[in-house]
Amino acid sequence: xQSVTQLGSHVSVSEGALxxxxxxxxxxxxxxxxxxxxxxxxxxxxxxxxxSAATLVKGINGFExxxxxxxxxxxxxxxxxxxSDAAEYFCAVSNNNAGNMLTFGGGTRLMVKP
Amino acid sequence: xxxxxxxxxxxxxxMGQEVILRCVPISNHLYFxxxxxxxxxxxxxxxxxxxxxxxxxxxxxxxxxxVERPDGSNFTLKIRSTKLEDSAMYFCAxxxxxxxxxxxxxxxxxTRLTVL
Numbered sequence: 001x002q003s004v005t006q007l008g009s010h011v012s013v014s015e016g017a018l019x020x021x022x023x024x025x026x027x028x029x030x031x032x033x034x035x036x037x038x039x040x041x042x043x044x045x046x047x048x049x050x051x052s053a054a055t056l057v058k059g060i061n062g063f064e065x066x067x068x069x070x071x072x073x074x075x076x077x078x079x080x081x082x083x084s085d086a087a088e089y090f091c092a093v094s095n096n097n098a099g100n101m102l103t104f105g106g107g108t109r110l111m112v113k114p
Numbered sequence: 115x116x117x118x119x120x121x122x123x124x125x126x127x128x129m130g131q132e133v134i135l136r137c138v139p140i141s142n143h144l145y146f147x148x149x150x151x152x153x154x155x156x157x158x159x160x161x162x163x164x165x166x167x168x169x170x171x172x173x174x175x176x177x178x179x180x181v182e183r184p185d186g187s188n189f190t191l192k193i194r195s196t197k198l199e200d201s202a203m204y205f206c207a208x209x210x211x212x213x214x215x216x217x218x219x220x221x222x223x224x225t226r227l228t229v230l
Contacts, residue, residue, distance in 0.1 A: 041223065042223055043118065043205060043220075043221035043222050043223045044157070044205065044221040045221070046218050046219075046220075049218065090157060092157075100145060100147070100162055100169070100170070100209065101170050101172070102147075102149075102157075102159060102219060104149075104156050106155075106156050107156070107157075
């Protein structure tokens with residue numbers, strides 16, 4: 001079985017400040033990990049993914065995440081927050097079978113203050 | 115840019131009624147999925163579909179649920195006899211191929227189902 005925990009359902013940062021959204025996973029097999037973003041009234045959009053290549057993954061909109069096996073973590077960061085980053089962010093883990101099921105964390109709502 | 119579309123955006127139904135939620139996946143994608151998100155809870159996997167059959171399903175996807183690809187473009191989720199606890203946002207997704215290395219799932223905007 002696999003699971004994902006996102007610490008902090010709400011995170012608030014000032015514009016220009018560092019963004020850090022936490023994700024920890026558990027998986028009985030080597031995981032594939034994803035971060036999705038959801039803007040209001042829209043679907044989930046893939047930010048980045050880890051598929052066992054480089055442990056530091058760069059995504060869209062200046063976001064990146066680092067896979068740390070020893071910590072079972074895949075935290076999402078961005079050096080400088082922008083107002084347009086305000087959204088809900090979901091971490092997800094995939095199993096390795098043909099069904100491609102994604103298991104999601106509970107989500108973190110990022111608020112950016114001017 | 116191609117995108118997954120879903121209709122309707124909001125569906126209100128009476129308990130016990132049947133509903134069909136519709137999705138048009140991206141045209142060259144081969145794998146299709148349904149997820150749901152009950153208000154305030156996690157996004158949960160329901161089912162994946164490939165080559166006209168179910169690849170994987172969760173415990174949530176019981177006998178009251180079914181999926182179908184009735185033609186070359188649509189992918190539907192049917193709930194036969196809705197319950198209050200089926201009220202949720204339902205997301206459709208599609209991907210080009212299977213296997214996590216290629217498994218970028220593209221999500222639609224969702225259908226909000228309200229069961230009264």
